[in-house]
Amino acid sequence: MRQCSFDVHAYDEEDDAIVSADDRCVGCQRCATYCPTGAITIRLSERDFRLNANWRPEHLMDIKRQAETGGVILTGMGNDKPYRIYWDHLLLNASQVTNPSIDPLREPMELRTFLGAKPDRLRFADGRLLTELAPQVRLEMPILFSAMSYGAITYNAQLALMQAAEECGTLCNTGEGGWPRDFRRFGKNVIVQCASGRFGVDFDYLNQAAVVEIKIGQGAKPGIGGHLPGEKVTPLVAETRMIPVGTDALSPAPQHDIYSIEDLSTLIYALKEATNYEKPVSVKIAAVHNAPAIASGIARAGADIIAIDGVRGGTGAAPKVIRDNVGIPIELALAAVDRRLRREGIRNRVSLVAAGGFRSSADVIKAIALGADAVYIGTAALVAMGCTLCQQCYTGKCAWGITSADPVLAKRLNPDIATRRLVNLVKAWSLEIKEMLGGMGINAIESVRGNRLHLRGVGLEEWELETLGVRGAG
Amino acid sequence: MRNLDRITNPFNDDKVIANCGIFGVMNTAGGKMSGRDVIEAMANMHDRGNGLGGGFAAYGIYPEHPEEYALHVMFETQRAREETERALQEWFRIGAQEPIPTRNTRGIANAPILWRYFVEPLQEEAIPPTPDGAIALTPDDYVVDRVMVINTSIDGAFVFSSGKNMGVFKGVGHAEDIGTFFCLDEYQAYLWTGHSRFPTNTQAWWGGAHPFSILDWTVVHNGEISSYGTNRAFLEMYGYYCSMHTDTEVIAYATDLLVRKHGLPISVVAKVFAAPLWQDIDRMPSPDRETYTALRQVYGSLLMNGPFAVIIAHQGEMIGLRDRINLRPLVAGSKGDLLFLASEEAPIRLVCPDVERTWAVQGGEPVIGRLFEGIVEPGVDRSAVYEEPCIERFYGHKGQREVHSLSGMRAAM
Numbered sequence: 001m002r003q004c005s006f007d008v009h010a011y012d013e014e015d016d017a018i019v020s021a022d023d024r025c026v027g028c029q030r031c032a033t034y035c036p037t038g039a040i041t042i043r044l045s046e047r048d049f050r051l052n053a054n055w056r057p058e059h060l061m062d063i064k065r066q067a068e069t070g071g072v073i074l075t076g077m078g079n080d081k082p083y084r085i086y087w088d089h090l091l092l093n094a095s096q097v098t099n100p101s102i103d104p105l106r107e108p109m110e111l112r113t114f115l116g117a118k119p120d121r122l123r124f125a126d127g128r129l130l131t132e133l134a135p136q137v138r139l140e141m142p143i144l145f146s147a148m149s150y151g152a153i154t155y156n157a158q159l160a161l162m163q164a165a166e167e168c169g170t171l172c173n174t175g176e177g178g179w180p181r182d183f184r185r186f187g188k189n190v191i192v193q194c195a196s197g198r199f200g201v202d203f204d205y206l207n208q209a210a211v212v213e214i215k216i217g218q219g220a221k222p223g224i225g226g227h228l229p230g231e232k233v234t235p236l237v238a239e240t241r242m243i244p245v246g247t248d249a250l251s252p253a254p255q256h257d258i259y260s261i262e263d264l265s266t267l268i269y270a271l272k273e274a275t276n277y278e279k280p281v282s283v284k285i286a287a288v289h290n291a292p293a294i295a296s297g298i299a300r301a302g303a304d305i306i307a308i309d310g311v312r313g314g315t316g317a318a319p320k321v322i323r324d325n326v327g328i329p330i331e332l333a334l335a336a337v338d339r340r341l342r343r344e345g346i347r348n349r350v351s352l353v354a355a356g357g358f359r360s361s362a363d364v365i366k367a368i369a370l371g372a373d374a375v376y377i378g379t380a381a382l383v384a385m386g387c388t389l390c391q392q393c394y395t396g397k398c399a400w401g402i403t404s405a406d407p408v409l410a411k412r413l414n415p416d417i418a419t420r421r422l423v424n425l426v427k428a429w430s431l432e433i434k435e436m437l438g439g440m441g442i443n444a445i446e447s448v449r450g451n452r453l454h455l456r457g458v459g460l461e462e463w464e465l466e467t468l469g470v471r472g473a474g
Numbered sequence: 475m476r477n478l479d480r481i482t483n484p485f486n487d488d489k490v491i492a493n494c495g496i497f498g499v500m501n502t503a504g505g506k507m508s509g510r511d512v513i514e515a516m517a518n519m520h521d522r523g524n525g526l527g528g529g530f531a532a533y534g535i536y537p538e539h540p541e542e543y544a545l546h547v548m549f550e551t552q553r554a555r556e557e558t559e560r561a562l563q564e565w566f567r568i569g570a571q572e573p574i575p576t577r578n579t580r581g582i583a584n585a586p587i588l589w590r591y592f593v594e595p596l597q598e599e600a601i602p603p604t605p606d607g608a609i610a611l612t613p614d615d616y617v618v619d620r621v622m623v624i625n626t627s628i629d630g631a632f633v634f635s636s637g638k639n640m641g642v643f644k645g646v647g648h649a650e651d652i653g654t655f656f657c658l659d660e661y662q663a664y665l666w667t668g669h670s671r672f673p674t675n676t677q678a679w680w681g682g683a684h685p686f687s688i689l690d691w692t693v694v695h696n697g698e699i700s701s702y703g704t705n706r707a708f709l710e711m712y713g714y715y716c717s718m719h720t721d722t723e724v725i726a727y728a729t730d731l732l733v734r735k736h737g738l739p740i741s742v743v744a745k746v747f748a749a750p751l752w753q754d755i756d757r758m759p760s761p762d763r764e765t766y767t768a769l770r771q772v773y774g775s776l777l778m779n780g781p782f783a784v785i786i787a788h789q790g791e792m793i794g795l796r797d798r799i800n801l802r803p804l805v806a807g808s809k810g811d812l813l814f815l816a817s818e819e820a821p822i823r824l825v826c827p828d829v830e831r832t833w834a835v836q837g838g839e840p841v842i843g844r845l846f847e848g849i850v851e852p853g854v855d856r857s858a859v860y861e862e863p864c865i866e867r868f869y870g871h872k873g874q875r876e877v878h879s880l881s882g883m884r885a886a887m
């Protein structure tokens with residue numbers, strides 16, 4: 001009963017019975033998981049609306065809620081609508097006969113990846129390398145933890161992500177909500193964000209990190225800013241974000257100093273100046289219709305990394321209508337951006353990081369074959385920590401201590417256990433990626449990058465195959 | 475524009491797969507050998523081909539035309555020849571032209587018309603600028619460009635090779651029959667390479683045989699490159715279009731890009747194609763560690779991943795290289811000034827029974843023979859040279875182990 005943070009269960013003293021307010025249940029599974037006798041089962045409750053293909057229960061409920069409140073409907077996590085998931089229509093290749101597959105248990109299998117701008121060529125004189133490379137960050141596997149800000153996620157959740165990033169040899173993104181002081185020791189494994197709200201951005205913030213990321217947009221809510229309600233702005237959150245306690249933390253929709261690509265370039269170079277040209281600067285955009293042209297502009301504006309977040313990317317809070325209707329799938333955006341940058345001969349100049357709903361190691365390797373250097377995982381990391389995708393993050397009532405505002409709920413997440421689970425997840429995916437690489441007869445991840453010949457489409461239409469640059473199976 | 479793909483890849487595979495036998499011999503002092511031995515060596519590896527392609531490259535065969543580009547061209551029709559010759563006259567000063575001598579050979583049928591032309595690009599002014607007008611063309615670039623034009627736009631014409639004082643002879647048939655057909659026993663070269671092919675794709679087209687050549691670079695190759703898609707996509711950014719869908723083409727273009735355009739030493743190029751593992755790079759001393767890291771960072775897309783053994787040759791140099799985890803065989807042998815490379819040890823011993831030593835080339839370590847310098851790289855791991863297994867592979871004469879260090883080994887060669 002105490003497990004439920006959504007006040008479903010109550011004890012009726014008179015009847016000496018537990019009563020449930022079924023309609024409040026969000027299906028987070030907390031009570032069922034923690035029930036000592038295994039007595040609880042959570043079932044989808046059937047609404048008694050008459051079946052209607054157009055006016056589905058979701059629409060009726062939303063309309064009724066809006067009729068009551070007159071407000072925008074908020075939600076959490078990524079788009080749950082059945083738009084086509086291209087990962088499920090792409091199949092990988094394997095070696096047979098003409099080319100031996102490689103056993104990752106017996107042979108080295110290399111996943112090391114470097115993010116940063118690469119020159120078009122190297123110059124040597126007398127066997128000595130003359131070319132100096134732009135700053136590069138090293139990842140031991142092509143998987144990073146996405147931007148999730150402190151305030152949206154709990155202190156313990158962010159701590160777990162940073163510890164896991166350090167242990168795995170990868171990076172974790174602070175999100176736009178600043179960077180708590182006592183997490184700065186993880187600097188080598190941290191990407192800091194510089195978003196429209198500029199929360200917590202100062203000289204130390206930029207210089208302690210491994211990468212600085214300019215956040216233009218996010219897959220779950222392209223084109224709109226963020227909103228952290230005042231109730232969630234505790235003293236530590238306030239200090240981290242450099243705002244007064246209890247005030248709403250609002251990040252504007254655009255960055256008000258970026259109204260054009262020239263402005264973006266100015267900010268990129270301002271950040272490079274501030275960090276003495278020692279850190280790669282990343283620009284994160286939501287996957288929108290003309291992503292290829294935007295990406296090309298970003299590359300030319302001087303960014304070292306471009307992160308693209310697809311329509312299925314998660315969020316702590318977003319208007320439902322935006323989350324469910326704006327943006328395009330990462331698969332199509334990624335393939336189009338990679339192709340555009342190659343056609344323009346500038347693909348080397350930037351690293352591409354894909355984000356937005358990666359569910360398994362297979363999704364990751366398929367993204368790399370479509371041209372990504374690495375992928376951001378956010379939702380998958382939260383699930384590893386306990387999240388059940390109940391989509392209530394915006395309420396601050398997360399029953400698993402991940403996005404909870406209530407300090408009692410927040411304590412439910414043990415950061416060391418969560419770290420272990422994150423590390424296990426990344427290790428498991430790395431092993432699976434190695435198996436798949438070995439099957440293809442490849443022993444270094446760079447030989448799959450942009451290698452669309454190792455993908456085949458099934459159940460896709462001609463235009464989709466063309467956009468993905470992949471042939472149909474058979 | 476002619477679609478070469480239609481001829482070389484009629485089933486529209488991602489790429490054409492072929493397994494092969496390769497052989498190379500070089501006299502590093504510049505002494506000339508007839509093609510007889512190399513034909514014999516290929517005959518010895520008969521079973522590595524299936525009669526659907528064989529070919530040879532020979533260097534130093536046209537001493538009377540040292541400064542002219544020797545174009546070896548095949549024509550399927552007289553019309554193709556006339557059209558090509560009209561074009562050549564427009565682009566080049568033609569020093570000499572003649573049919574390539576052949577003899578009737580059992581097993582060789584349907585030969586195309588085969589001619590060679592010794593040409594020089596016309597005066598600088600006559601070389602049309604590139605479309606954007608910015609890049610100054612060197613004569614080499616001009617020749618490459620014109621060869622691409624012939625190959626892709628003149629129906630029935632295909633240029634086998636276009637280097638100076640060298641030539642490629644290739645066709646459909648067993649390699650030894652192709653060698654006999656082209657009378658290679660009558661040529662004198664200081665460097666020969668040979669190739670017999672076992673394509674899994676049955677289309678037989680003379681232009682599709684190996685060696686694959688661009689300018690005086692030739693590549694004979696045994697293997698399948700799983701990174702082909704990545705390699706090709708990278709090369710496309712630098713203006714190379716892989717029209718024939720073979721791994722070999724990718725290696726040839728990548729070599730041209732890295733050596734001719736980017737100015738990398740060939741020993742460094744070998745470390746791009748067969749990059750050291752990260753675990754080895756991490757153990758290297760500075761500045762090697764930084765250099766190899768940068769190579770993988772920048773040229774990671776040119777890592778040739780998958781099984782391959784390759785002999786790359788150009789004027790004055792022969793390079794043997796295997797994939798970094800030893801998936802395809804390559805054996806080296808030496809005797810005096812002679813350096814041999816082959817898929818197997820047998821052909822080396824056949825043509826040179828008194829070979830002084832033979833050794834297995836180690837994955838990722840290039841063997842480099844250079845004219846007047848000898849064997850400049852032996853193809854064994856330098857860092858591991860004191861470890862037993864490596865020395866074990868480097869047999870001494872009559873199986874005795876007589877070399878115990880790299881410097882000793884070098885001195886011995």
Ligand code: SF4
Pocket residue numbers: 003004005006007008009024025026027028029030031032042399
């Ligand atoms: S909201 Fe969660 S904890 Fe509460 S009843 Fe539903 S499943 Fe159980």
Ligand code: SF4
Pocket residue numbers: 028076077382386387388389390391392393394397398399400401402403
């Ligand atoms: S983080 Fe918590 S609130 Fe958000 S979806 Fe997961 S379990 Fe639900």
